[in-house]
Structures are given as structure tokens and as C-alpha cells.
Amino acid sequence: MHDYQLLIFDWDGTLADSISRIVDSMRLAAAAFELTPCSDDAIKGIIGLGLPEAIQALHPQVRAPAEIERFRQLYSEYYLAFEAEPSALFAGVAESLAAFRAQGYRLAVATGKGRHGLDRVLAGQGWLDYFDVTRCADETASKPDPLMLHEILAQCGVAPQHALMIGDSSFDLQMAARAGIDSVAVGYGAQPLSALRAYGPQLAIEEFNELRVWLAGRANRQVIEVAEYVG
Incomplete structure (x- = not known):
């Protein structure tokens, strides 16, 4: 849970x-x-x-x-x-996303890439049907406008408080805040954590696997809280 x-x-x-x-x-x-x-x-x-x-x-x-x-x-x-040789995924990404799916999370992508570019890289990973929904800048408003997040939430039928945006730029975190969504700041990408912390992320990470550990900890705490309440 x-x-x-x-x-x-x-x-x-x-x-x-x-x-x-x-x-x-x-x-x-x-x-x-x-x-x-x-x-x-x-x-x-x-x-x-x-x-x-x-x-x-x-x-x-x-x-x-x-x-x-x-x-x-x-x-x-x-x-x-x-991109003749596709950009590699960061360490821990493929394994963590597979684990998230197995744990029952729904997965989405909100990107500044165009639709053609995203579909190309998803196809290269064999992931065209991997995510529940993907939204690109050329089919909606550009970040930090929250429109693409509103569209993702509507398509998934999920309330903002039950979603989490993970990104490496100030635009990702600003977009999340405007949509009423919690965020995770990634410090190994475009902008350093020293710049991203100003936007109030719930978590700041330097390795992708840290997200998996943090989410597992939250889930475990909730299981304990429910057990204590029922007991």
C-alpha cells in the first residue's frame, strides 16, 4: 500500500x-x-x-x-x-521501472521532446506500450505550464495528491507545483540539486535507485501504520 x-x-x-x-x-x-x-x-x-x-x-x-x-x-x-547510437538509460532505471510496475504503480512520461522523438526512443527500448500515458511538448503546452500533467492525471483517473513528478529541471518542478503534484528532484541531469531544492521537492536524489528505496520505505511505513490501526 x-x-x-x-x-x-x-x-x-x-x-x-x-x-x-x-x-x-x-x-x-x-x-x-x-x-x-x-x-x-x-x-x-x-x-x-x-x-x-x-x-x-x-x-x-x-x-x-x-x-x-x-x-x-x-x-x-x-x-x-x-542518436545513431541511442542514449543509454541511467543506471538503475530499467530495473526500477520494472519493479514499480510490478508493485502496482502506474507510469507516465511528461517530456519536452516532440512526439516523433519520444516514440523513436521508446521504440528503441521496446517500450512503446510500456507507460500508461506519455505527453510531449508538441502536442500540449510546454513546461512549466501544468497542462500536460492535468492531461495525464485525467487520462489515468488519478488525483494530484496521488501522483509524483520526477525530473531534473526547474521546469519539471515548477510544472508539478502548479499542478498540485509532489516532486522529486534529480541531480545527475541538466541542473544541480543546489538549484532544484529551491522548488520544494519531496526528495532530492543523485542516483535513480534512491527513488526506489524511498518509495519502498514510504510503502512499508504505511503498511505498519495500517496494521497498528487495525490492531
Whole structure:
């Protein structure tokens, strides 16, 4: 028995070790667009946004829809070239997600990736039907707008207090707070825990397996509390 029923995961930097490829692709696209590339930290700071929003945040001089689309295409071309060998999952992710499913949790993905990109990486993992629901930035509002979380909750029939958002960016945690959902901050992805703790996560982790241990502890405590109440 546990109070959380639905675990919602960001993808890049939370489940998959893809941050360096995002940074490199954004820098290469800027250079090809004859723009001064931003620093690695600046690019990491926008990871989690939808791609058009990320481009405009980094390069506000790129304004026209046609320019934004061209930049997006350049970025995608570079990223797909890097992804010829798919980004690996972080240590403990595959085993922990399997354990969560076996324990009765419902699983979802809320990502800044586009639908085509997410389906490609899910297919590469053999996970096209693995998650109960997935939502992408190009089919709803970009983070930190809570719309994609509202949509996930509605599709799963789960109340906000029974869901948990796990992510590596401030946008993930802001989105969760706006949706009334508890969050877990991941410190091995785009942004360090020193920056993420300001958003009030329930837990801050440096390894994915720490989430599994924490959830198991919560479930065990609830079993004990119920037994004591019944007794």
C-alpha cells in the first residue's frame, strides 16, 4: 500500500543520459545558423522546455516562425546523428521501472521532446506500450505550464495528491507545483540539486535507485501504520 499511485517521469536527463547530446546539438545548430553558441550551462538551463520555446529563450533574435522552424530542423539533424547510437538509460532505471510496475504503480512520461522523438526512443527500448500515458511538448503546452500533467492525471483517473513528478529541471518542478503534484528532484541531469531544492521537492536524489528505496520505505511505513490501526 502506498499513497502515490502514479509516477510521472521526465525523459532527457531523468531516465536517459542525453543531456550532453542536447547541448552539443544546440551549439552546432547555432553555429550553422551563424549565431554565437550559448554556454553549456545556459543550454542546460532551458532543457525541459519545448524546442521552439528553448530556441527563443537562448536566441531571442530568432523570431520569425520560419527561422525558428529552420533552427529546429538543424538541431534535429544534429541530434539524430548523435542518436545513431541511442542514449543509454541511467543506471538503475530499467530495473526500477520494472519493479514499480510490478508493485502496482502506474507510469507516465511528461517530456519536452516532440512526439516523433519520444516514440523513436521508446521504440528503441521496446517500450512503446510500456507507460500508461506519455505527453510531449508538441502536442500540449510546454513546461512549466501544468497542462500536460492535468492531461495525464485525467487520462489515468488519478488525483494530484496521488501522483509524483520526477525530473531534473526547474521546469519539471515548477510544472508539478502548479499542478498540485509532489516532486522529486534529480541531480545527475541538466541542473544541480543546489538549484532544484529551491522548488520544494519531496526528495532530492543523485542516483535513480534512491527513488526506489524511498518509495519502498514510504510503502512499508504505511503498511505498519495500517496494521497498528487495525490492531
